[in-house]
Amino acid sequence: MPSQRQPTNSRSASRSRANSSFFDEPEDDRPDLPEPQDSRHEWGRILICGGMDWERNATLPSTKEGGKGIQLQIEDHVVPVKPRYMSHLKITKVISGPRANYTIVIDLAGTAHVFGRVPYFGMVNPTPRNKWHVVSCDEPLHVPGPDGGKWEGGAVGEAHFLLFSGNKVYGAGDNRGSPLGLTGEYYADLERIRGPWERGRTIRQVATGQTFSLFLDSAGYVYAAGKSEFGVLGNGSTGEVLLKGGKIGFTYQAPPKRIKEFGNKRIVSIACGNYHAIALDTEGIFYSWGSNQYGQLAQEHVTESLVPVPFDSCRHPVTAIYAGPASSYIRTEGNDTQMWGTGKFKLVGRGSSSAPYRDFEDLEVPRNAQDFGVGFISHFVTVIGDDDVQRTYAWGQGATHGELGLGADFLSASEPTPIEQLENIEVLSIAPGLVHTVFLVKPDETLEERIGNAAASSSEEEEEPVKTGPGRQPGRGKGRGNRGRIGGRSRASYVGAFREKDKEKQAKAKDRERKKNKEKKLAIERWPPIESGDLCLNCDEGERDDLTFLECERCEEGYHMDCLRPPLWELPDGEWFCPRCEQSAYEWSHPQPEEPDELDSDSTGPDEAA
Numbered sequence: 001m002p003s004q005r006q007p008t009n010s011r012s013a014s015r016s017r018a019n020s021s022f023f024d025e026p027e028d029d030r031p032d033l034p035e036p037q038d039s040r041h042e043w044g045r046i047l048i049c050g051g052m053d054w055e056r057n058a059t060l061p062s063t064k065e066g067g068k069g070i071q072l073q074i075e076d077h078v079v080p081v082k083p084r085y086m087s088h089l090k091i092t093k094v095i096s097g098p099r100a101n102y103t104i105v106i107d108l109a110g111t112a113h114v115f116g117r118v119p120y121f122g123m124v125n126p127t128p129r130n131k132w133h134v135v136s137c138d139e140p141l142h143v144p145g146p147d148g149g150k151w152e153g154g155a156v157g158e159a160h161f162l163l164f165s166g167n168k169v170y171g172a173g174d175n176r177g178s179p180l181g182l183t184g185e186y187y188a189d190l191e192r193i194r195g196p197w198e199r200g201r202t203i204r205q206v207a208t209g210q211t212f213s214l215f216l217d218s219a220g221y222v223y224a225a226g227k228s229e230f231g232v233l234g235n236g237s238t239g240e241v242l243l244k245g246g247k248i249g250f251t252y253q254a255p256p257k258r259i260k261e262f263g264n265k266r267i268v269s270i271a272c273g274n275y276h277a278i279a280l281d282t283e284g285i286f287y288s289w290g291s292n293q294y295g296q297l298a299q300e301h302v303t304e305s306l307v308p309v310p311f312d313s314c315r316h317p318v319t320a321i322y323a324g325p326a327s328s329y330i331r332t333e334g335n336d337t338q339m340w341g342t343g344k345f346k347l348v349g350r351g352s353s354s355a356p357y358r359d360f361e362d363l364e365v366p367r368n369a370q371d372f373g374v375g376f377i378s379h380f381v382t383v384i385g386d387d388d389v390q391r392t393y394a395w396g397q398g399a400t401h402g403e404l405g406l407g408a409d410f411l412s413a414s415e416p417t418p419i420e421q422l423e424n425i426e427v428l429s430i431a432p433g434l435v436h437t438v439f440l441v442k443p444d445e446t447l448e449e450r451i452g453n454a455a456a457s458s459s460e461e462e463e464e465p466v467k468t469g470p471g472r473q474p475g476r477g478k479g480r481g482n483r484g485r486i487g488g489r490s491r492a493s494y495v496g497a498f499r500e501k502d503k504e505k506q507a508k509a510k511d512r513e514r515k516k517n518k519e520k521k522l523a524i525e526r527w528p529p530i531e532s533g534d535l536c537l538n539c540d541e542g543e544r545d546d547l548t549f550l551e552c553e554r555c556e557e558g559y560h561m562d563c564l565r566p567p568l569w570e571l572p573d574g575e576w577f578c579p580r581c582e583q584s585a586y587e588w589s590h591p592q593p594e595e596p597d598e599l600d601s602d603s604t605g606p607d608e609a610a
């Protein structure tokens with residue numbers, strides 16, 4: 001390894017040097033591109049599968065060992081579960097990445113919630129040796145948008161992340177090599193990243209790799225910051241510099257500078273791998289630059305490309321681009337949609353050959369792809385089938401933590417396999433991470449039923465509950481009767497009891513049995529399991545025939561409808577949250593800046609001593 005020139009360790013010293021020159025580019029009057037239209041449901045709930053033991057996830061044996069000998073752990077979810085304590089958030093965006101052992105979600109109020117093994121952010125006394133902040137998704141970090149604004153998006157790398165709102169971009173985490181376009185060594189708080197887009201434009205997208213970041217503005221300009229190695233900054237240089245003793249180092253670019261090579265082309269989408277970058281313009285042309293070590297640029301005869309190069313052998317316009325660690329994927333729109341990939345990844349149905357692809361190959365996934373996602377090993381595609389059913393397919397060879405969501409028997413899959421739990425559930429977007437996957441799903445009846453069935457079956461003691469992990473059974477309910485209970489998890493059982501009475505033919509009973517078994521198989525658990533009380537939190541009485549008992553979707557505590565203040569006169573439509581959880585949802589989405597702890601300072605003050 002060549003030694004590298006490190007930025008200064010002192011934040012204050014580096015700040016004084018950060019006298020940026022980003023206004024040296026001439027202004028121009030290029031108009032904004034129209035805002036991309038998004039017809040999907042405005043918000044959703046999240047489901048998670050894969051490794052959620054964030055500390056341990058990060059100590060994976062190298063993939064060379066093929067993950068052999070790794071035992072599934074209690075926090076490995078081999079099928080999607082609903083993270084209970086985040087279930088009351090209305091989420092609009094999920095952000096993770098192939099190298100990220102953490103995730104950021106943004107809610108309808110524009111507040112970001114961060115969980116997983118988070119680099120630096122929110123730590124009191126971090127150091128480069130102690131930089132990981134392990135945050136459970138039971139209690140994520142809440143990050144309000146800047147200056148009362150809403151977070152609109154972001155990007156996460158292995159040890160740094162970015163968030164943006166309007167024309168303001170912020171970064172946090174490890175900044176050695178300036179991947180954030182900042183000049184300090186690390187940031188435990190969000191730090192504003194200044195750039196030329198601030199002159200009258202807004203940010204549409206940010207993307208980040210191991211050593212660099214890209215910024216896309218509303219006029220279709222792309223800016224790059226970070227370490228210039230492999231030409232990832234797209235400025236025609238690898239930035240190699242000769243250091244003392246004949247060693248090679250690389251220059252860093254901070255603040256971000258515009259990639260001029262695009263000329264009058266206007267970019268609508270960007271994505272970053274570890275050490276390569278891709279972009280898509282308004283005409284459906286794909287561009288690539290940076291490292292081509294594994295063929296991830298789909299450019300012939302080059303090991304790296306120092307400027308963006310258009311890929312013009314596509315017969316059909318490219319409509320979406322995605323980057324894996326050392327791979328690139330495009331969706332084309334011909335007679336039907338088609339997914340293609342290049343670089344280092346295992347291709348479906350082509351055996352175990354690990355030779356990388358140096359040109360785009362047909363991924364051979366079902367047509368009509370809606371969305372695509374790529375993690376460290378995992379791949380996902382959502383497809384609307386000919387039967388109008390939305391399915392989410394997963395594959396990836398060597399996956400070990402359940403991040404594919406296919407169950408304990410299919411930890412690793414070499415061809416696209418539908419995730420049963422997600423059948424018919426509208427997946428709005430997918431955020432695969434290092435060894436976990438977050439799905440943003442539409443909150444509808446299908447989803448409620450799946451979750452209701454998990455709860456219902458867990459309270460039927462005589463039946464084998466749905467297994468979602470090895471050696472572990474979901475939390476069992478208290479086995480209380482379902483009589484008189486409507487809504488929440490009791491709904492499925494209630495309908496079942498009603499049908500039992502009307503004495504249909506045996507054949508129909510068998511059908512029901514089959515359906516029930518399938519429902520159980522498809523059920524989605526809330527995680528973690530909890531034990532909740534049997535009594536109404538208001539009147540301390542249990543279930544009564546004359547009063548409807550409601551159960552909270554999140555904490556599973558109950559209230560009689562009439563005991564709520566104000567009382568509820570009609571059965572709630574869909575999910576119901578108790579007043580405490582509603583309050584929590586509000587507080588999580590509207591976090592207050594922390595007040596200085598006056599009591600604390602008093603107790604150590606002279607008054608206390610006297």
Ligand SMILES: [Zn+2]
Nearest residue numbers: 536539560563
């Ligand atoms: Zn009551």
Ligand SMILES: [Zn+2]
Nearest residue numbers: 552555578581
């Ligand atoms: Zn509750």
